Amino acid sequence: MFSRETYVSRREILKKKVKSGILIFPGNKETGMNYKDNWYPFRQDSTFLYYFGINLPDLYMVIDLDEDKEILFGEDLTPEDMVWVGASEPLNTYAEKCGVAEVKPMSKLEETVRKAKQKGQRLHYLPPYRSKVTIEISELTGIPVAEVEANKSIEFIKAVIAQRSIKSEEEIKELHKAVNITANMHRHAIRCTKHGVTEKQIAGELQAIAIAGGGNISFPIILTKNGQYLHNHATQAVVENGDIILCDCGAETAMNYAGDMTRTFPVAERFTAIQSEIYSIVLDAHESASSALKPGYIFKDAHLLACSRIVEGLKGFGLMKGDTQEAVNAGAHTLFFQCGLGHFMGMDVHDMENFGEQLVGYTDEAKKSTDFGLKSLRLGKALEAGNVLTVEPGIYFNPFLIDAWKAQGKYTDFVNYDKVERFKDFGGMRVEEDFLITTTGKQLLGEPLAKTIEELEELKNS
Numbered sequence: 395m396f397s398r399e400t401y402v403s404r405r406e407i408l409k410k411k412v413k414s415g416i417l418i419f420p421g422n423k424e425t426g427m428n429y430k431d432n433w434y435p436f437r438q439d440s441t442f443l444y445y446f447g448i449n450l451p452d453l454y455m456v457i458d459l460d461e462d463k464e465i466l467f468g469e470d471l472t473p474e475d476m477v478w479v480g481a482s483e484p485l486n487t488y489a490e491k492c493g494v495a496e497v498k499p500m501s502k503l504e505e506t507v508r509k510a511k512q513k514g515q516r517l518h519y520l521p522p523y524r525s526k527v528t529i530e531i532s533e534l535t536g537i538p539v540a541e542v543e544a545n546k547s548i549e550f551i552k553a554v555i556a557q558r559s560i561k562s563e564e565e566i567k568e569l570h571k572a573v574n575i576t577a578n579m580h581r582h583a584i585r586c587t588k589h590g591v592t593e594k595q596i597a598g599e600l601q602a603i604a605i606a607g608g609g610n611i612s613f614p615i616i617l618t619k620n621g622q623y624l625h626n627h628a629t630q631a632v633v634e635n636g637d638i639i640l641c642d643c644g645a646e647t648a649m650n651y652a653g654d655m656t657r658t659f660p661v662a663e664r665f666t667a668i669q670s671e672i673y674s675i676v677l678d679a680h681e682s683a684s685s686a687l688k689p690g691y692i693f694k695d696a697h698l699l700a701c702s703r704i705v706e707g708l709k710g711f712g713l714m715k716g717d718t719q720e721a722v723n724a725g726a727h728t729l730f731f732q733c734g735l736g737h738f739m740g741m742d743v744h745d746m747e748n749f750g751e752q753l754v755g756y757t758d759e760a761k762k763s764t765d766f767g768l769k770s771l772r773l774g775k776a777l778e779a780g781n782v783l784t785v786e787p788g789i790y791f792n793p794f795l796i797d798a799w800k801a802q803g804k805y806t807d808f809v810n811y812d813k814v815e816r817f818k819d820f821g822g823m824r825v826e827e828d829f830l831i832t833t834t835g836k837q838l839l840g841e842p843l844a845k846t847i848e849e850l851e852e853l854k855n856s
Contacts, residue, residue, distance in 0.1 A: 395447040395491055396564055402493035404445050411553035414459050415516030420527045421453035440741035441554055443650055446492045454503050460515060465496045467503045507534045518547035523748040551749050558746055560780035566830060568651035569782055573828050573840030575607035575645035576653030580843055583641045584659050584853050589634050593617050597628035604645040612644035612652035612743040621822030622790045624733055635662040638669055638821050644743055652743040654784055656826035659850050670847055672789055673823055675707030679787040680825040683735060687829055687836040694774035697735035700787040701727045716808045725767055726808035729799055734771030736784040739828055781831040788824030791817040
């Protein structure tokens, strides 16, 4: 946990933004994987951690804004519980550590919420992302299950987003730590991916590095020779010389802050000439977009800049043609770059995505696009000092998309389909780094990791 003062200060800021009603914070529960007591690894709700720091299951917090009361609801372990899981500090101790004055048994939660309703207080809750919590919110508030999502508190959501979007110094230290562990995972992947090993074998070794760092992985590891599929997790596929490997992985620290980086590298000792050409286009797009980052800069413009650089590069390689800006405006580049340039990062690898991308990454004036490719851009608004985000352009030769669009005659003014045909088994490439927006520009999080062709080949053969 951070200091008591950190959590008290965060809640005081929140109270000034929402002002009246009660705020309901459900903690997460242990969740059965294939039966009740065989659990998935426990992960506390990030907003619960942000305001209270207690990393235990089966808790609720309520803040009564009108009476200025904060209450932790839960149960201390019984002697029988301790037979199975060992001793734990009493909830009063955890409450003291985060500055909460009152602890009540879970049986009192429903009564507390009912009394607030009777007094006419507004019940504020965030959108649930687990079905069990949706049911609990319904039972607590009396709102039908099907209407829980629609009755979420936009005021509460916006207040939390405003706080969590701007990282404090202690959060930035944790993020540096997460990115450094993530970089170590990548160094291992680059050095140890050899002809004849399986994707899963390397992915397992990367997860061990994350766990040894004190936490775990921040999302399921993507390590694949089929990088043309954007989120293709590691399989039992055997990698061979000539394959290009896309590794997208991240570590989460013991304090639950995430790293998220991608590197693309050959199984063999060197990139082939064609692999080098395509990689250079991706790297140019990455460097162009990341160089533009600063406070006030609209991240959608960084995305479109990367798209333009990709079109320019593919034109030089003979795969695209025509006017670059017209191609981007039409969306022709999405045959090769189907996703967004990046996203916020923090306690969630896609930070606060549970609140909805429109609220987190856009504004009331700037709406999220519905166009293919651009609709996958999770962040499109102006950047602020304290934001932490990824920059991750890529080129992906998806054979199914190529065949479909060629058959439809789509974007023939901009795409040389005959030349693209020979790339249908190429795979995909991505370069991803994590940045902090500063008052004057941007700062790369963590220690630098090999990124150029020369650096990657040197690390590969070290």
